[in-house]
Amino acid sequence: MTLYGVGLGPGEADLVTVRGKEVLENAAVVYSPGRLSRTVALNHVDESKIGELDFPMTKDEEKLRTAWKEAAAEIAPNARDDDVAFVTLGDPNVYSTFGHLRRTIDAFHPAVELEIVPGVSAVTAFATAMGVEIEAGAGLSLREAAAGHSPTGPDRMILFKVTDAPATHEGLVEAGYDVTYGRRLFMEQGDTIITDDPDEIDERDYYTLAYAEKEGLEVEQATAAFETDDETGTDETTADGEPVTDGGERRASERAEGRAGGDRGGHR
Numbered sequence: 318m319t320l321y322g323v324g325l326g327p328g329e330a331d332l333v334t335v336r337g338k339e340v341l342e343n344a345a346v347v348y349s350p351g352r353l354s355r356t357v358a359l360n361h362v363d364e365s366k367i368g369e370l371d372f373p374m375t376k377d378e379e380k381l382r383t384a385w386k387e388a389a390a391e392i393a394p395n396a397r398d399d400d401v402a403f404v405t406l407g408d409p410n411v412y413s414t415f416g417h418l419r420r421t422i423d424a425f426h427p428a429v430e431l432e433i434v435p436g437v438s439a440v441t442a443f444a445t446a447m448g449v450e451i452e453a454g455a456g457l458s459l460r461e462a463a464a465g466h467s468p469t470g471p472d473r474m475i476l477f478k479v480t481d482a483p484a485t486h487e488g489l490v491e492a493g494y495d496v497t498y499g500r501r502l503f504m505e506q507g508d509t510i511i512t513d514d515p516d517e518i519d520e521r522d523y524y525t526l527a528y529a530e531k532e533g534l535e536v537e538q539a540t541a542a543f544e545t546d547d548e549t550g551t552d553e554t555t556a557d558g559e560p561v562t563d564g565g566e567r568r569a570s571e572r573a574e575g576r577a578g579g580d581r582g583g584h585r
């Protein structure tokens with residue numbers, strides 16, 4: 318039988334994939350590493366199927382190894398007899414606890430079959446939530462920005478684990494980035510916030526990311542020529558008959574506008 322790593326998506330129950338839902342429904346036990354993933358899983362399985370695992374809040378590597386060995390020792394016998402699932406928010410292969418479990422199972426219980434069901438990651442959910450398009454030809458880098466760090470370099474970055482937005486903001490603006498923050502995007506628990514003001518989200522919330530884009534980045538797309546003037550909504554032309562566009566460039570403040578304030582409907 319098989320241990321499935323199931324990506325649950327960003328946090329709304331109906332963003333679990335059809336395959337993920339089927340696996341959860343058929344699993345004998347569903348393990349979750351945290352309260353939020355457990356809450357999402359409970360939309361699809363009965364509480365009696367939820368398996369208990371104990372994960373200490375520590376960065377001590379020895380303690381972490383011990384905890385993962387214990388978790389694997391709990392899961393492996395069940396995965397020999399039945400299909401079981403381990404759920405994570407987003408995708409199991411993106412900054413996820415599932416990697417620890419996979420390595421521990423591979424090392425100590427190699428007979429256990431492993432399969433992964435991908436999930437909608439915050440990597441893609443942010444784009445829809447913030448109205449960002451990563452156009453053909455554009456680059457996008459993933460970075461972590463915990464504890465006020467401000468990684469710089471690439472033209473466009475998604476920053477995970479933004480736990481001190483004002484401090485991170487300072488470094489990014491100094492390096493010439495426009496920044497938009499997204500908190501609890503497509504999540505059922507808590508308020509969704511999209512803003513370009515770091516002071517609005519100065520209270521720490523782990524489920525916060527940022528999209529940083531170098532100021533003045535030009536976007537050259539053939540269909541940008543179709544864009545109309547935002548103010549009037551008309552197809553204005555210049556005296557030469559050329560369409561009036563802003564060159565396809567959207568600033569952080571425009572992205573944040575009209576979406577902040579927990580309006581989940583605005584995402585869809």
Ligand SMILES: C[S@@+](CC[C@H](N)C(=O)[O-])C[C@H]1O[C@@H](n2cnc3c(N)ncnc32)[C@H](O)[C@@H]1O
Nearest residue numbers: 327407408411412438439477478501502524525
């Ligand atoms: C450990 S990573 C997990 C990423 C997850 N596996 C994924 O694929 O989306 C946790 C970080 O992802 C980001 N994140 C995950 N879900 C999010 C959401 N719904 N809204 C905003 N940020 C989110 C936050 O930056 C958070 O600190």
